[in-house]
Amino acid sequence: MFKPASFAWLFAHELKLLWRNSILLRTSQHVLIPVILVAVLFQATALGIADILRGQSLSLPVLILIANVNLIFLGGLMLSRSLSLAVDVLYSRGDADFLLASPIPPSRILAVRMLGVAASTGAPWLLLAGVMANALAVFGHPAALTGYLAVGLAAILAATAAFFLVVFITARLPPATARRISQSLALIMGLIIFAAGQMPRFLPHQMVKNIYLTFLPTPTNITQPIWLPARAALGQPLPLTGAILITIAFFMIVLSIRAKSFATGMISAAALSHRIPASTGTGQFRDNPFAAATLKNLRLIIRFPGLITQTIYRSLTLVPALIILSGRTSVHGSPAIAIPLLVFLTGQLALFFVSIIIGGEQAPDLLASSPAGMSTGKQAAYAAAGYATFIVMAIPIFGVLLSQPGRLSALLAGMAGVAASNLILGEKYPIPLYRADFGKTRIGTIFGLIIGVAISSIWGLATWLLVAPNPWAPLG
Amino acid sequence: MNALTVRGLTKSFSTPVINNLNLTIAPGEIYALLGPNGAGKTTTLRMIAGLLKPDAGTIDIFNTSILTHPQEAKAMLAWLPDEPLLYDKLSALEYLEFVAGLWRIPPAIAAARAETLLETLGLWQQRHQRCENFSRGMKQKTILAGALIHAPRLLILDEPLTGLDAAAARLVKTLLQAQAAEGAAIIITTHILDTAERLATRIGILSGGTLLAEGSLAELQAKASRGADATLEDIFLHLTTNV
Numbered sequence: 001m002f003k004p005a006s007f008a009w010l011f012a013h014e015l016k017l018l019w020r021n022s023i024l025l026r027t028s029q030h031v032l033i034p035v036i037l038v039a040v041l042f043q044a045t046a047l048g049i050a051d052i053l054r055g056q057s058l059s060l061p062v063l064i065l066i067a068n069v070n071l072i073f074l075g076g077l078m079l080s081r082s083l084s085l086a087v088d089v090l091y092s093r094g095d096a097d098f099l100l101a102s103p104i105p106p107s108r109i110l111a112v113r114m115l116g117v118a119a120s121t122g123a124p125w126l127l128l129a130g131v132m133a134n135a136l137a138v139f140g141h142p143a144a145l146t147g148y149l150a151v152g153l154a155a156i157l158a159a160t161a162a163f164f165l166v167v168f169i170t171a172r173l174p175p176a177t178a179r180r181i182s183q184s185l186a187l188i189m190g191l192i193i194f195a196a197g198q199m200p201r202f203l204p205h206q207m208v209k210n211i212y213l214t215f216l217p218t219p220t221n222i223t224q225p226i227w228l229p230a231r232a233a234l235g236q237p238l239p240l241t242g243a244i245l246i247t248i249a250f251f252m253i254v255l256s257i258r259a260k261s262f263a264t265g266m267i268s269a270a271a272l273s274h275r276i277p278a279s280t281g282t283g284q285f286r287d288n289p290f291a292a293a294t295l296k297n298l299r300l301i302i303r304f305p306g307l308i309t310q311t312i313y314r315s316l317t318l319v320p321a322l323i324i325l326s327g328r329t330s331v332h333g334s335p336a337i338a339i340p341l342l343v344f345l346t347g348q349l350a351l352f353f354v355s356i357i358i359g360g361e362q363a364p365d366l367l368a369s370s371p372a373g374m375s376t377g378k379q380a381a382y383a384a385a386g387y388a389t390f391i392v393m394a395i396p397i398f399g400v401l402l403s404q405p406g407r408l409s410a411l412l413a414g415m416a417g418v419a420a421s422n423l424i425l426g427e428k429y430p431i432p433l434y435r436a437d438f439g440k441t442r443i444g445t446i447f448g449l450i451i452g453v454a455i456s457s458i459w460g461l462a463t464w465l466l467v468a469p470n471p472w473a474p475l476g
Numbered sequence: 477m478n479a480l481t482v483r484g485l486t487k488s489f490s491t492p493v494i495n496n497l498n499l500t501i502a503p504g505e506i507y508a509l510l511g512p513n514g515a516g517k518t519t520t521l522r523m524i525a526g527l528l529k530p531d532a533g534t535i536d537i538f539n540t541s542i543l544t545h546p547q548e549a550k551a552m553l554a555w556l557p558d559e560p561l562l563y564d565k566l567s568a569l570e571y572l573e574f575v576a577g578l579w580r581i582p583p584a585i586a587a588a589r590a591e592t593l594l595e596t597l598g599l600w601q602q603r604h605q606r607c608e609n610f611s612r613g614m615k616q617k618t619i620l621a622g623a624l625i626h627a628p629r630l631l632i633l634d635e636p637l638t639g640l641d642a643a644a645a646r647l648v649k650t651l652l653q654a655q656a657a658e659g660a661a662i663i664i665t666t667h668i669l670d671t672a673e674r675l676a677t678r679i680g681i682l683s684g685g686t687l688l689a690e691g692s693l694a695e696l697q698a699k700a701s702r703g704a705d706a707t708l709e710d711i712f713l714h715l716t717t718n719v
Contacts, residue, residue, distance in 0.1 A: 284573055285573050285576050285577070285581070285583035285584075285586040285587050285590070286573070286576075286577045286583060287576075287577065287580045287581060287582050287583060287586075288577060288580065289577055289578045289580065291577060292573060292574050292576070292577020292578060293574070293577065293578070295573070295574070295577075296563065296566065296570070296573075296574045299565060299566060299570060300563065300565055300566075303565040303606075304565075360563070360565060362561075362562065362563050362564060363561035363562060363563060365525075365527055365555065365557060365561055366555075366561040366575070366578070366622075367578065368526070368527050369525045369526060369527055369550060369553070369554075369555040370550055370575075370578035370579060371546075371547045371548070371550040371551040371578070371579060371580075372578045373547065
């Protein structure tokens, strides 16, 4: 009789799947070259920064305060990302039945999934922190290499906390509600952390200084547990050992109390698609291929899992930009800053909606074998995605009409331009999305994502030049 | 006038797949194209459906070339691949709305046909359910309804009985025979030789991209020098593997 797969084997398998599913690998190989070039550039920049820093002499309390603040922000962002990935693990992997029907105990599956999420979350930060740690080590601070370990521990803690929360929510709520709440939690967490990071920009300099001084550790309280993360990150042996033990303990506790709920959650999440209520209606037959294909595409958009959360997410990502820009409203004229951001958002939404259609196209041969021209499918995709974008943007357009009618034509021109550009782009290079709820592969490329952001930015900038009273004023 | 006329059809990918294939099917005829895996059956059907361009040869559907007049030719045919061409997120009725729209069926006619087909195929009660909740058999029946809603004059079916239970398979066979009786031509591939034997009026055996034999069961028995007791399976194995 065969023994069930060991933890090491299962973890290696998980890492292999993560690697093969990573955006970089799903895209063509040539993307790796610019990534390597960027890494080299980052390392060179880090060496430059480290060279400047070695001339500074910061006291230990200041270093600890800086490290702690950064670790808190890093942990918050990691938790946000881990929550999102934990939802994916429960709802989108499509291998629940397969794994849970195997002799592998659920606790081992949960352990591997938590570490897999930690690896996914920690990898980009390890790269960023790593180049800085390397640079500091080169300039005579080998203890900085502990940064790798600190980021790794933070990622494991974030992943463990994320699974603790998501499994807790999934065990108590219906699967669809649980997914929505967990995704919203991830989004809110990310936004709060970002907004908190921007707070110093809006507070008087003296107040910020006073806050820092209030929290600055003193020789008497520096050994308190609150400073443990920073001291561990700075390579102090005892705090570092403590941090490792705490991480392992938390991981093991969550594993022991959540494994059963995790298995139940995976099964109920996997069964979600079978409980979709039937639609009603008597049929909307049309003798027009374009109308029929457009209606089909609109249905694909409306039924895309996570449509509302992802649309809100794309809209809310502009909040930080709005916060940053609003700090300079006196220079640029406050209402004008909304126009380029709305243009940018239009571009991102158009790309998102057309990618849903392309990703949800499960029967391309049907259109190809029909007498409708091949261009019909393309035109219907543009029409449906454009219409969906317009529906979302209707209220902001109305708002601009009421508040700044003079800028409406510039806004509409920018929106039309960016939507057209990104619809064409998305039809050719859709962004990575889940094709369907379960067991389906992703499609899309990081190339589409990057170019889409660039196109949205260019159109946003062009509109900015049209509407801003003083467009060339510095933003910083 | 033939429903389908294929002359000198040739296709290669890295190696030759179809080699100088000639085929004619008359209206009202059910033609079973048999062959071992990799014989070139699906490639042949995809070329006939206008989804793949041949390297050489002609394909005429009711005297209209699918290579030079694809839209006119496609208006007369329906294509059912071995993997269901369905949208998980659409209901059965919504799928039929989409297909009817592609073939420009007037709404009143399309609605009436959809109701008849869904009732005949036992899907009327599930017409509002999304296809993602369907079994393989229900999916197969839904795409068959989609293929029939525009009353095609030529049906191209690649393994249409895969995944169907006995009752559903019989229902589909009855439906296909009814279509043929009304004058539609049907070309079908299947690995279920009993089905081919009972359903088809003519059978073609393809191997290595070449049509080895063609005719009714009696004609094939004679060509293969097998007695009247020989089954289609005997003939098929004799021709394709020399057993």
